[in-house]
Amino acid sequence: MKKRTIDDLNDQFAVYLEINRGYSKGTVENYHRSVFRLSTWLEARRNVLYIDEITSADLELFLGTLKNPDGTVFEPTTRHTIISGIRQFFRWAVKYKYLAYDISQNIENPKLKEQLPKSLSVEEALKMMNSAQKRKMHERDYLMTSIFLILGVRVSELVGMNLNDIHESKGIIRIRGKGSKERELTFTPKLIQAIDRYKPIRKRILEERNNKDEVALFVNEKHGKRLTRRGVEHIIEQIAQAAGVECNFNVSPHKLRHTCATILYNEGTADLLAISELLGHKDPSTSKIYTKIKQEKMRSVIESNPLNY
Missing domain, CATH: 1.10.443.10 (Intergrase catalytic core)
Incomplete structure (x- = not known):
């Protein structure tokens, strides 16, 4: 099978989310952006371009970079969105046989605090x-x-x-x-x-x-x-x-x-x-x-x- 780059598959993934799953434009953009963030880091720091070259260790290292410029960790909601996008991407890749198994399956999403919606009187x-x-x-x-x-x-x-x-x-x-x-x-x-x-x-x-x-x-x-x-x-x-x-x-x-x-x-x-x-x-x-x-x-x-x- 032809080796596929993460970026090429990310575009296909976005089409799948929009057409097959009926996700909203905002969700599709957020998930696509999350995978792009991962692929950019992998190429720059790990010299990884192709999806079958990614390891679970790479993902763990990447998650450690989800920080603000001042070094503070992203808010749980932001991390949740990024991780959700990445997990969906790898599930999709396994489903369509671009990967043999899901290397993201052990990644856990941060727990989100239940917040009451803010509103006007x-x-x-x-x-x-x-x-x-x-x-x-x-x-x-x-x-x-x-x-x-x-x-x-x-x-x-x-x-x-x-x-x-x-x-x-x-x-x-x-x-x-x-x-x-x-x-x-x-x-x-x-x-x-x-x-x-x-x-x-x-x-x-x-x-x-x-x-x-x-x-x-x-x-x-x-x-x-x-x-x-x-x-x-x-x-x-x-x-x-x-x-x-x-x-x-x-x-x-x-x-x-x-x-x-x-x-x-x-x-x-x-x-x-x-x-x-x-x-x-x-x-x-x-x-x-x-x-x-x-x-x-x-x-x-x-x-x-x-x-x-």
């Missing part, structure tokens, strides 16, 4: 929504903030939204989640009013930027193109700062997603199963036990969010 969430209404692009930014807080979507799901994903007559929006899995969520009257205010602004921007064929729901004002993940994060940070929301953590789209779930659980009528369905969580251990929540139940869950009123 109802009052702080309302401040965010009010602050968004005072911005130059308030129609877009208010809709964006409201979708995060009322529907609890991921930032990747929001930037991936297209205008035709919204079906106002049915009162639903189609969400493309992790692994290309789709779910339909209720678009409440408050969100429908917000989208109706934003549509003319979006249309004007696309006409002025000569980009009428753009399908993205959320576009930037400068170029009339789909907002990027970083662009959305920056907007949310600015909204939080202007709102005077003072927390012991950075306000991000992910924190707004947690805020939605926390408020629903504490203030609304949703149970944990309903919240899991809303957020697009798929837990294999429970999916065989519980039946899928019906659209009527999901509608009542979303409409119970006090931020709708």
